[in-house]
Amino acid sequence: MREKLGLLVCVWFVLWGSCVGRFVVEKNSLRVTSPESLKDVYECAIGNFGVPQYGGTMVGTVVYPKANQKACKSFEDVEISFKSKPGGLPTFLLADRGDCFFTLKAWNAQNAGAAAILVADDKIEPLITMDTPEEENAHADYLQNITIPSALISKSFGDSIKNALSKGDMVNINLDWRESLPHPDERVEYEFWTNSNDECGPKCESQIEFVKNFKGAAQIFERKGYTQFTPHYITWYCPDAFILSKQCKSQCINHGRYCAPDPEQDFSRGYDGKDVVVQNLRQACFFKVANESGKPWLWWDYVTDFAIRCPMKDKKYSKECADQVILSLGVDVKKIDQCIGDPEADVDNPVLKAEQDAQIGKGSRGDVTILPTLVINNRQYRGKLDKGAVLKAICAGFQETTEPTICLSDEVETNECLENNGGCWQDKAANITACKDTFRGRVCECPIVQGVKFTGDGYTNCEASGALRCEINNGGCWKDTKDGSTYSACVDDNSKGCQCPQGFKGDGVKTCEDVNECKDKVACNCPECKCKNTWGSYECSCSGNLLYMREHDACISKHVKTEVSWSFIWVIILGLAAAGVGGYALYKYRIRRYMDSEIRAIMAQYMPLDNQGEIPNHVPHGDI
Template sequence: MTRLLLAGVAAVLMGVAAEVSQTSSRLQIQIPTELFRPAGYAHQEALFGIPHYGGAIAQRLVYPGNYTDPYTLCSDSEADKFVNPAQPFILLVDRGGQDCTFVSKVRRAQHLGAAGVIIVDDRCICGDGACASAVACQPVEPIMADDGSGADITIPSFLMTKMDGNIIKSHLQANQFIQAEMTWSLPAPDDRVEWSLWTSAQDSAATAFKAEFRDVVTALGTHAYFTPHYIVYDGEEYGCRDDTNHCGNLCTNAGRYCNPDPDFDRDSGLSGADIIQETLRQKCIWLHYGGDKASKGEQGIGERWWTYVQTFSKKCGMGKFVDSSCISRAMSEAKINEKTINKCMDESGGLQGDIDNTLLSEELKEKANKSIVVIPTVYVNNVVERGGITAASVLTTICSGYAGGTEPKVCSCAGQGSSTAVKLCVRNGGKPPGGGGASGASTILGSVFAAMLVMGAAGFLYYRKSQEAMRDQVRGILAEYMPLDDMDAPGSNARVPFISHHGAGNGNAGNGGGYAAPKDTRLV
């Protein structure tokens, strides 16, 4: 059953049953004018890379291929043959190649210096009689999914149809200059952004984000409305309703709601049903502490939900995932009423018996509407977030979704290079690390002035010490060579070298009261 579920996910990823919304991006050919289309070109946007929300990339389109063999950019040898045009460019490459993912193509293009990538499909859409292809047709364009290694991709990429790609390549083959434009927009209707996170109760890829973003959510307050969603698999699609033994312990409610085995051990450890149980618990926590049944001030924020999922992940995790005492402690730390949550789980339909669970069924329906195939996934104003899910990237996208002039103070932390910088900025009341604005300049000037005072004081102390040392040296020199009458003054203990001492107090006044002058004082 685990393989069956994973195979189903893979099929969806290939685009057999899902399409990604294109409302956030647009592909256009600006030059030459005969290739311009008022509605732009049909395309799929990659689920990796970083799009320029609210911006555009309009550059020369470059195709390094020879127009007879496809340029797939699947090997370093192909990349080595590329000659950089010495100006910003968008690279056009072909889909296909042996063991070559979308991510690997775009990564090589990024290393070559491309500002963006457009991949031309190598397959026709079934039913398009005007299209010819050497490989089997496909019902829809595939999703440009992340292969799991795309976190380092920073440039955007699109997939366009084979028919449109052939038209563009024919113009390039005729040595025509083509300017392609990739644009992105994020609906910004008002002063409140609505966003959601698709995850699971056991989502290791989102653990860090959930821990980092709690303070950001609190700082956004009522300026943003958040909703968590959980991925659940429909057991009926995989034959689990007809034969519960077919799916074993992967499902609940007589095969209705399923999840793949999280530790790939069907005989011990966690089961898919365990994940579904925690999913339902976290949905109930959200409902009562962030959703419709929460107090007005908590709705869309759910601070206690964030606290619970972070505490549960840290203290229960895989080892104590179904440990009731660990779960109780996590809810207690988050100030959650355990009885209320247990009642919610039961009243929604529970997990036993051949009955529907209203909360889990809602997640199945929403998952189908959004064509969710990868977690974690973030939607902002109903547009999917591209690239890695981090506190820095998600905050930047959220802040791009406000109507002009309505951004909350925490948006001054958007655009930070790392989630750590975002965290410091949020905890500093919306002031980016290192200053920012007049208050930041005052802080810097104050620091410089304080440093100057410290350095000045240290210099003065060094000067005083050196002067004292110099005076001590002078005293030592004078003690060696001061005049004899000073040294023979009453009470003086000084002695002149090489002058004999004949005993003090012999009454010889002519010898200065105690010393006999040498017979010969000439210098030789």
């Protein structure tokens, strides 16, 4: 809580130092053409949202609703529509000030079909600028979608219109923006006050989106000398009493001279305000160096690419990432570093000092206190930060009949890929590039060539991926042919990357060098072996009458191999023969003994054998 309180105190002092200046309300003319009682030219203040028709006019009839007169609710709820019928004049809704934001009134009017909204002040006072609500109260889902112009009129003028309508009179009004911007000559000078911070919510997002969308048109203006563009960055100082505080040390550089709010409003995490100041300074120095080299339009490329490649959310909001973007655009990093100087030095930085001086309003322009702010011919632009709206405003700043062709055409044709390949990746050998030219400027996107998709960031690398990737420039891998043999580091499957084939070493992309297997002792290591290195392989041989066996990395005698083989065969044959004879003899011997024993047993039953004695006859007693 103490840290947040300290932050609020510091920011209050800082803003007080820059916001007490003069704020100029931008106005345009409003002419009433009927009824007679109201015919005249009146002043109105241009709203800081919607799309003012700079350089043009709009005629319509005023409607003051019987219900929802403050336009704080949707007109669908009260079943009211302001859509004009075919052939009828557009409808200008008159709404009362109060109860809700100006932007909500305009949004409800637009959804009901109104072509413009006039907000009548509820008290007698000088005209003010209707602005967008603060971030914590903003509804980002509709703020950037308001397209109808808006204007604040005085209370007395609003009462006069209501009185005429109550009598049944038709009130017709001509909104005229033709003199809203000065147009003294054939060149428009404009400034864009911006910020490198990308973590400030919807305002940062719309700011980055505008730069991307407007880049193509802005570069055409600059290249052909139609405009003189200058980017600026708001910076505050830390009061002397707070220079040593934690808040100022984390938000400021050059000992409190140049500060920016903490992106996350939390000093304990993420990036600090001083990181934003340094990046703002780097972008300002990039423009300075590019302008001195005659290419001020490169600033649009740098800011766009930095937002894409180095966002805070990806933890890439750093000097290293910024330098990569700078190098890709062909700008000298050393010159930019010299321009930035030492952020820790207790001295004034000439670039940021000039930025602080430029914040103070001069002539018809008020002080710059909010971001983003667009100043055209020293007049602050009001309305939505939209490509079409800003293009109309810049074109309105040219002297009549001197407008460039771009102001008279619905389309802007550019081809930023023709110079330095737009800072994108390319393979000159295969004539493949990641640069694509669009109406909104170039984008760096890895291509699809002959059905093969390239993947990468589009800025520093793109690699072929998927099947058949080796068909396109060999997948970006090394390939060479020598002595009738061809080797490649690309594998034609779903893999990515490059790998040197067996027998080579290197990165597989630019180089694959032959491995000397003989020198590295990875082959032909037997004592009798002789090694000869070849491109991508090797050859082994044996001295004398020996034969090399590669699978065993060994040398053997050619003759020994034959003798041993035949001897082995004869041994087998003789062994088989001996086994047969022995088996047969055993068989005969055992059969013979068996037969002899059987015959002797049979004969013994009928006659005495030679080894048996005669048996005497016995006569029983009593038989004589």
